[in-house]
Amino acid sequence: MEKLTVQTEFMTDTAEGLSSRPKYLLSKYFYDDKGSNIFQDIMQMPEYYLTDCEQEILSLYKDEITNHFNNGSSPFDLIELGAGDGSKTKTILKHMVSQSVKFNYQPFDISKLTNNELEQSLNNELPELPVFPKTGDFFQLLKKQNGHAAIRKVILFLGSNIGNFSDDELHLFFTRLKEFTSPGDKLFIGFDLKKSPKIIRKAYDDPHGHTRKFNLNLLHRLNNELGADFNIDKFEQHTEYDPASGEVKSYLISMEEQVVYIKALKEQYELKQWEPIFMELSRKFDAESLENLAKEYDFIVEQNFTDLRNFFVDSLWIRK
Ligand SMILES: C[S@@+](CC[C@H](N)C(=O)[O-])C[C@H]1O[C@@H](n2cnc3c(N)ncnc32)[C@H](O)[C@@H]1O
Incomplete structure (x- = not known):
């Protein structure tokens, strides 16, 4: 019963996010089994300073x-x-x-x-x-x-x-x-x-591609669990940091115009070329x-x- 409620929420949140302007998906859905494993890879990257800093605090x-x-x-x-x-x-x-x-x-x-x-x-x-x-x-x-x-x-x-x-x-x-x-x-x-934007940017746009994989995994999840047909290869990940607001924003950007059908929602969503889907906020x-x-x-x-x-x-x- 609980699983059903969670799945229904996932559907409602997805429908709401993809009907909004700009489109968005909720970052709490990153964490299926595969996403949780990718996040552990992120935590272990030297660029993701957050882990080492907090570990240092707790040890000291x-x-x-x-x-x-x-x-x-x-x-x-x-x-x-x-x-x-x-x-x-x-x-x-x-x-x-x-x-x-x-x-x-x-x-x-x-x-x-x-x-x-x-x-x-x-x-x-x-x-x-x-x-x-x-x-x-x-x-x-x-x-x-x-x-x-x-x-x-x-x-x-x-x-x-x-x-x-x-x-x-x-x-x-x-x-x-x-x-x-x-x-x-x-x-x-x-x-x-808040700290040097150079350090922050590297943590969220890493050279190993883990953050990209983490974001794209949510599209895989939509394909697998809700019967969507996202063409994953047609998205690039983009991250930006605004030092004034302290906000890191992460997007997936559709490199081509595409129409995505989501079977579980009986709905199709149009993405224009270069249209972003807002994926995650990481505020400083x-x-x-x-x-x-x-x-x-x-x-x-x-x-x-x-x-x-x-x-x-x-x-x-x-x-x-
Ligand atoms: C950024 S990680 C941090 C993990 C851990 N606290 C640490 O510092 O290493 C976020 C964790 O919160 C969980 N999470 C994200 N959104 C959640 C929500 N709305 N309710 C419960 N858990 C959530 C994820 O599964 C993930 O394990």
């Missing part, structure tokens, strides 16, 4: 971060939204387990494969840690959850996943988080910071915008942890 400050999370040693739920392969999170998990911190780990991810693999690897590497994975869209999961559970919550949102949200999604996300949390609960969010932040965001949604910034190059910040917030 694991003691301090643990003390903040443990706050008086009462047990807590550690809830991670969009946990992915959890490779960076494991640094903190291992440290907390070694310090006998009392917590449950609840990774949420839209990809079942990713969740299963994370659960299995944690069962092997940290058998004493209670792990309760959930699969689905974290916007839905945040809505469904009881916001006032018996024990306190620490919520992780790493990898600058937050940068993928439009203004509306950002508002919805923090509004739901505000309802989901109680005073004293904590948020630990990874924000990628500055210190001031973080403060303002926290204030707007009733959180206080407790501490900012940055890497040695000041490229990335993991910001620890406490709910007022």
Whole structure:
């Protein structure tokens, strides 16, 4: 039943996106099994500095971060939204387990494969840690959850996943988080910071072609799951960074005029030559915008942890 709802949403979102001007597809659909694997390749590229920066922060400050999370040693739920392969999170998990911190780990991810693999690897590497994975869209999961559970919550949102949200999604996300949390609960969010455009551009337009493959995989997914007939070879990937807004925008551009029929939607969509499909936003932040965001949604910034190059910040917030 749940699978049906997810598939219906995929259809509705696709129909809406391809009927809009400009056309768009939602980046949360990148993460089928193949897309999740390609994303792991992206994370391992040297150009994708975000992984190394956040790993450095978690390694350097694991003691301090643990003390903040443990706050008086009462047990807590550690809830991670969009946990992915959890490779960076494991640094903190291992440290907390070694310090006998009392917590449950609840990774949420839209990809079942990713969740299963994370659960299995944690069962092997940290058998004493209670792990309760959930699969689905974290916007839905945040809505469904009881916001006032018996024990306190620490919520992780790493990898600058937050940068993928439009203004509306950002508002919805923090509004739901505000309802989901109680005073004293904590948020630990990874924000990628503004920096030299040269460095940012390389991370999203890489020489290995992983980002291109990641974008095109969504068209493959539409072909396989919704019976679309996208001619994948007729698209090129284009990325641009606007240093004023801090927005990286990723597009697939149709190199030829084409008409795409999507069987599951019983609908055809015309693409003009050089028409773009907007695929993903990856927003970059500055210190001031973080403060303002926290204030707007009733959180206080407790501490900012940055890497040695000041490229990335993991910001620890406490709910007022
Ligand atoms: C940019 S990756 C970050 C992964 C991990 N947090 C890290 O820092 O390495 C985004 C992750 O969030 C998941 N994801 C994306 N949109 C989601 C959504 N709406 N609901 C749940 N998971 C989502 C993807 O499957 C993927 O694992």
